[in-house]
Amino acid sequence: MEEANNEKESPYISSILPGWFSEISPLWPGEAHSLKVEKILFQGKSDYQNVMVFQSSTYGKVLILDGVIQLTERDECAYQEMITHLPLCSILNPRKVLVIGGGDGGVLREVSRHSSVEQIDICEIDKMVIDVSKQFFPNVAIGYEDPRVKLHVGDGVAFLKNVPEGTYDAVIVDSSDPIGPAQELFEKPFFESVARALRPGGVVCTQAESIWLHMHIIEDIVANCRQIFKGSINYAWTTVPTYPSGVIGFMVCSTEGPAVDFKNPINPIDADDSHTKTRGPLKFYNSEIHSASFCLPSFAKRVIESKGK
């Protein structure tokens, strides 16, 4: 791992306000969110992407991959808690869970709150993300400390192909945007592998972009999922201030088998606080916001509900 180097210029810092990080991408043209940088803590280039960590002045430490904010200490709770508990609180007694991506460990931290879970596999392609998270984000990477976690460093697409059919109760796809190493995680063959790896009535939750910015990507995801998953197909969203447009969505589906009613959680993690001793209390998720997250603005509802029907 490279040493932190404050002297080295980052292309993401120097191009904008001096002393500020700005997030500019063709995925959200014409707008940029900027955070004031106190200190650059790490810059490196892995086999897959540019990795940067900085101390921001008001959002705590920030993890950047290829110029895009992945998490800040201040608001990571919203994303990690929602992408995890939306699927896991929708089924009784999840036992085997697979996380694709999620190298920072935040989803692992949330999965490990569920006492019914016996096995947590994670397949992250980029070891540098794991190492950086363990070094700079101990409250996120704490997820790796759970003895139920088994880490596989490698390609999630390849990993899934070798999983015996019907292995998992839940699969969580914590990917970056569909430009770069995560591109395949938004394509149909990947969703087919996920469906195969799930037991009947198993659930998947994938990061599914912003209703304000990416309705064309979301339309494709929904259409693919309607073809592949034969149970429930739902889109949920939540607020994450440091993600573009301030929201992030989740595609939440189940396979054929026992019916899953995602909008009415039956496995309330917030009713039991045994998990809070080591991991702290839930900051964001509760059963009401779980149900509310499936209510869509009319412009998004019209597109999503009509797609693929």
Next chain:
Amino acid sequence: MEEANNEKESPYISSILPGWFSEISPLWPGEAHSLKVEKILFQGKSDYQNVMVFQSSTYGKVLILDGVIQLTERDECAYQEMITHLPLCSILNPRKVLVIGGGDGGVLREVSRHSSVEQIDICEIDKMVIDVSKQFFPNVAIGYEDPRVKLHVGDGVAFLKNVPEGTYDAVIVDSSDPIGPAQELFEKPFFESVARALRPGGVVCTQAESIWLHMHIIEDIVANCRQIFKGSINYAWTTVPTYPSGVIGFMVCSTEGPAVDFKNPINPIDADDSHTKTRGPLKFYNSEIHSASFCLPSFAKRVIESKGK
């Protein structure tokens, strides 16, 4: 009104990236949202604030007051529809409605969808905002074309003092942030005047900042409202990408009298589409998102529900 002047430098443009507007404020230190500017259409200084309009490259035209984004053509629907229909869809047959602020006319446009309404008073302090909206945002300022609208240019605090007790079924406070001309609209004497102006069981909805950024301001608003409004006291929120942190909240309260259950709307505007002919369809609001908007993340729920109890 001043002419548009592309040569003149704006303090909000020049301080940042050339060709980008950046929103920097002590109300959200350490972060800034930026929009790419195609053309500055208007810059002026009223008696109250700096007013600017520009054509952005991806959010349509944008209205800026004192360096803060008030609306963009792309996402104004979320704010205008929610701040209006949250109160008006919670009571049967609203007849008399008062709007404080809201000079752009967007809230008027939404109020005028309600066929039961007979009288719509608006008190906006800054005539330049009204004129600029009529010139550059015809789809927003269209609200002024309704013959039920009566415009009062002046101070909302003073206007309310002269309103006979119990006049209105609903008051909507569409204010800017509590720095500048809107400061008094967040203070206790103003809320007392609003309560006085409402009939028993009347409703108020006020712009109430961001749960991510302004919990200290929200705490004060909630504590004040619990003392002053003797009916229901609720906090709701929604997504607006171009507002800081990507969310905006609403304080929704009722006076003593017939009970109001804000979480279960009884006057569904989305069930009737007679209003869509002249004003276009609702883009954002529906009854499900109305109810969902009252579900709060745990960190906000703990503070808001405990406050003043």
